Amino acid sequence: MLQAASAIPAAAGQPTDNILVAENVSKRFGGFLAVSNLNLAVRRGSIHALIGPNGAGKTTCFNLLTKALALSSGRIMFNGSDISDLRSAAVAKRGLVRSFQISATFPNLTVLENVRVALQAKHGKSYHFWRSIHSIDSLNARALELIGEVGLSASQGVTAAELSYGKKRALEIATTLALEPELLLLDEPTAGMGHEDIEPITDLIRRVAVGRTVLLVEHNLSVVSTLCDRITVLQHGQIIADGTYAEVSANPLVRTAYLGEDDA
Ligand SMILES: Nc1ncnc2c1ncn2[C@@H]1O[C@H](COP(=O)(O)OP(=O)(O)OP(=O)(O)O)[C@@H](O)[C@H]1O
Numbered sequence: 001m002l003q004a005a006s007a008i009p010a011a012a013g014q015p016t017d018n019i020l021v022a023e024n025v026s027k028r029f030g031g032f033l034a035v036s037n038l039n040l041a042v043r044r045g046s047i048h049a050l051i052g053p054n055g056a057g058k059t060t061c062f063n064l065l066t067k068a069l070a071l072s073s074g075r076i077m078f079n080g081s082d083i084s085d086l087r088s089a090a091v092a093k094r095g096l097v098r099s100f101q102i103s104a105t106f107p108n109l110t111v112l113e114n115v116r117v118a119l120q121a122k123h124g125k126s127y128h129f130w131r132s133i134h135s136i137d138s139l140n141a142r143a144l145e146l147i148g149e150v151g152l153s154a155s156q157g158v159t160a161a162e163l164s165y166g167k168k169r170a171l172e173i174a175t176t177l178a179l180e181p182e183l184l185l186l187d188e189p190t191a192g193m194g195h196e197d198i199e200p201i202t203d204l205i206r207r208v209a210v211g212r213t214v215l216l217v218e219h220n221l222s223v224v225s226t227l228c229d230r231i232t233v234l235q236h237g238q239i240i241a242d243g244t245y246a247e248v249s250a251n252p253l254v255r256t257a258y259l260g261e262d263d264a
Pocket of ligand 1: 029032034052053054055056057058059060061
């Protein structure tokens, strides 16, 4: 049975292994409550989706979880530490990283150069070129590894501007991985993609999720159903269902609020 607006309970006697927990989180814009008493638990190692109709509060939630927005009330725990009062750069350093925003790519730089820039941003002084040849070698080696991980090895010398839309997204993911996320937040990773790019990006997300946790906002329900272990459904800033795709899609509240609207 699905529960509305509740945290995911721990199995009796088992320690919870939730990498991210939002407790009673709310966000008010003036008199408008955009997110209301959100209780969300993201299990370590899972691929978790936030879905909901337009205006449900998904983006606001993402902004709260990544600390791009300050909470009006509540608490956010990441890896057992309270991050409620930290800024987004500080939470990114701890391993909670959002793609497509922090990791802007540079159109005139090659794939390799873009990933090297992201690595330099992460490692700062330790990779300054005058330090040692060893630093450059290890930076290049790591850049090539990340490029390989997202399937762009054959395009390493191509500028970002010349890449197809799907490959640009893969590059953005590589530059995000350079920041060594433990929890990777993806904001509508298939938005604006043609049919031909959707399956490769879905496979890529599945691959990069190995050894990491992924939380995504996604409108494409077929992507959500094939990719995600757990789905949280928002409506009017509140969680109305939480569970597997089969569970949430059978929930009458969800069918009315979300699937009903989109499938109508
Ligand atoms: N800065 C803001 N000031 C005032 N209201 C806001 C602000 N940001 C979001 N809202 C309102 O909060 C509600 C939730 O918006 P949000 O963008 O989080 O929804 P969403 O689920 O991401 O929607 P979509 O799927 O359309 O992107 C909406 O009614 C929106 O108008």
